[in-house]
Amino acid sequence: MSYSTFNRKHFDSTKEPMFFGENVNVARYDQQKHPIFEKLIEKQLSFFWRPEEVDLSNDRKDFQRLEEHEQHIFLSNLKYQTLLDSVQGRSPNVAFLPIVSLPELETWIETWSFSETIHSRSYTHIIRNIVNDPSKIFDDIVTNDEITKRADSVSKYYDRLIEMVNIYNTMGMGTFHIPGKGDVEVSMPKLKKALYLTIASVNVLEAIRFYVSFACSFAFAERTLMEGNAKIIKLIARDEALHLTGTQHMLNLMASGRDDPEMAVIAAQCQEEVRNIFIEAAEQEKEWATYLFKDGSMIGLNAQILGQYVEYITNIRMQAVGLETCFNTKHNPIPWINAWLVSDNVQVAPQEAEISSYLVGQTDNQLDDSDFDDFDL
């Protein structure tokens, strides 16, 4: 089969699976197979924010006063987050849009990806404000060993899925010799397995990998340092919490068999591999914490505490997708972080507290004479 931007077949999209059914034709939302994705879109739109709304002028002064090893912690986290959002700003579109079959899910994927591009733009906003030459920071992302090690883990599942879907869309099913890659077998179970593992790895990216940097950003802000940055991170964390719910829904719908019975079989077969994706990511994040603190810790945080937090949050995320937890850490070693992560009242501009459920463009059209009572010419 090959991808069509407007499938001419007449079919009922509510009978299609989330992925690998018919290509979507009409972008219609009056009937939905999984209305949750439409709800996620609405929530994400109500979260809309722009990095430029956050004033970072004090962060520049704060940054110059940080100890050298604290600057290392701050910049390294920023580089890692830049990597993660570079991947997330494009990959859901590139990997999932050619194979998605439900209009509401297609639009959720696009909305989700778009919000990641806001995150990427916010890193440029932060970096421009704290250093004179942003290139030094950005260029290091593709050369720094510690970062590139992680780039491989976060992109490999996406890349494998994209490659297989490309072959499938041009050649169909079968085993094909791809120069440089050897023989690649393309079958529906293999495609579905690659998809399931990719979504699990994306869930790990959004639900675990971001949280070490979040913790460091908020630890600075606890000391009233880099508070503009913390405001941006709060907004990013709010978006990521929604995105991880999106991938949890996809994984749970697939595993339950409610969406596509064949996917449930594949999910069951992949359970051990998915567990390992979670555990491997947690171990990498613990290693990352050690790298961050190699020249010294910061007040309230060290590699050991951050490592325990990674284990704790990994347990929570595993439980949310129906996996047995795998670490012994049962308590949050940094409970203060939740007060920073709480997102019902993220303050953007000092004069206005933005309520997350607030919808832009809601106007009141009900007017009567009494509305002009205190109006003088």
Added chain:
Amino acid sequence: MTSTSKVSTVANKDAVHRVLLGKKQILVTEEEPLLVQLERAGIHVEYQCREGYCSSCSIKLLWGNVSYPFEPLAWVQSGYLLACCAIVKSDIEIAFFD
């Protein structure tokens, strides 16, 4: 005549229910979600969004009934509840990680 086990979503102002958590027992009402009432009782519960979409406050529900004034965006696994938006509707027993 048929009896229905469906949990009422209307808050019963005077109702007080027991929440068992290990050896602890906390009394809660139907006027607020479970999370705030556990916190007031000095119990730390993991949370993030506090409005039903992040699933961080998911807790095991061993037995008993809860209801949700609005359907949470997060996926609620069977046998679990979302503390930030669940209204306790009967005596219940809950548990954190094993």
